[in-house]
Amino acid sequence: MCPRKTTKVGRPRSSDNEKSERGERILNAAEELFALHGYDGVTLRTLANAAGVDVALINYYFGPKQQLFDTVFKRRAEILNQERLTALESAQQAAAPDVIAVEKIIEAFLRPLEVAQESDDEGWRNYCALLAYVNNSAVWGPVLMSKHYNDLVDVFIDALRQALPKADDADLYWCYHYMSGAMSLTFANTGRIDKMSGGLCRSDDFQAAYDRMIPFIAAGFRQVCDR
Amino acid sequence: MCPRKTTKVGRPRSSDNEKSERGERILNAAEELFALHGYDGVTLRTLANAAGVDVALINYYFGPKQQLFDTVFKRRAEILNQERLTALESAQQAAAPDVIAVEKIIEAFLRPLEVAQESDDEGWRNYCALLAYVNNSAVWGPVLMSKHYNDLVDVFIDALRQALPKADDADLYWCYHYMSGAMSLTFANTGRIDKMSGGLCRSDDFQAAYDRMIPFIAAGFRQVCDR
DNA sequence: ATTTAAATTCATCGCTTGTTGAATTGTCAA
């Protein structure tokens, strides 16, 4: 007779689905959808549906949409930065008292991304695509990239300046920019290279991408900055 | 008394604003807005307003929104491809009977973009940003890039294969991919490098970007494909 | 002169958007 209500209003019993972690479910779904469709391509209702959550809960946890976007972008930026920094430091200590080689700096910059993408956590693959979106956007790039990644840039530019003493700063920044672009597209995982190469190369073959990318970028730096 | 009607219904006198070219005005405004905000970030009303045109006229000329997007993307793709091809051919003839050098191939690929961006036609700068958006999008990239640029890729990969006979195809495609990413971000003109470098480098300094990019990319190709 | 077609505006359709206030249910400390 009376139709069984499938969703119950009000605070759920904490034992119902222990560690449901709705907040994180929202962030994960948002990460995936924003990466795929961009900021404006995702509606809060689609997101709520993907996260298995009522639409009002998004605002309850994260405020308005823009703030949610910033939160999603920030979350893994901090982790990634930390891993890059420790990778750089340990490479510098390994090389001491000599100055570190360019290849090692590039490696400290790229390997954390590769490790993240190959991890079990699917969220990292989504985050890399989001990073490509933000990095290439004239609206979000100057805001979010500067806000969350500029400190890291300074550290790596410093390291490169020591490794390439003949370079002037403009050379270093431009080359860093090329690296950033190559990295973004490569790890954005769009499936483009699969089609382009007729299936010979695969977007999700991170090992192949990485093996070639380090020497590619390092040689570029040397050519421009070590003349 | 009677309020002056500022817009008149019906077909306008052809002498009214000769060569008004409303169709092209729509395409140009769409190019700019799509490049800045992406597909979903642009509403047809915003676009109509920017183009100084009634919203219904967009559908009349270009059909539904998706079809408009494709038309915008296609327009300059054909021009760009043609210029890249002739640049490659004339470089090959200049080198004959020797095989062309890697640097010359990269140059044939990049210089048309630089010339376009430095031209008076502001639309080219917008188009480059649009190209970066599409290239990095997992939704549009595999569709539009493949549709409008894959033939060109084949030609350039062929040329690179001749210039780097020791390389296997996977190497070539991956390096091409790095080049594509570096180019996209660099010419996307997001203003990121301006902030990153504290004003030392400027996004719109295409000459500076280009002067360093050719040797950077060429050295990368040689390192990976000429071992 | 008449008819047909092209180019434009207007008004409106049904749906979706982000956001929010109110109601509901559960937890936990006093």
Added chain:
DNA sequence: TTGACAATTCAACAAGCGATGAATTTAAAT
């Protein structure tokens, strides 16, 4: 046991969305 607070659903809001049929004006063809 009561009262404050946390977590959730529901219903609704004004605004905006893409699309389109009808009306209108002009140009071109006959």
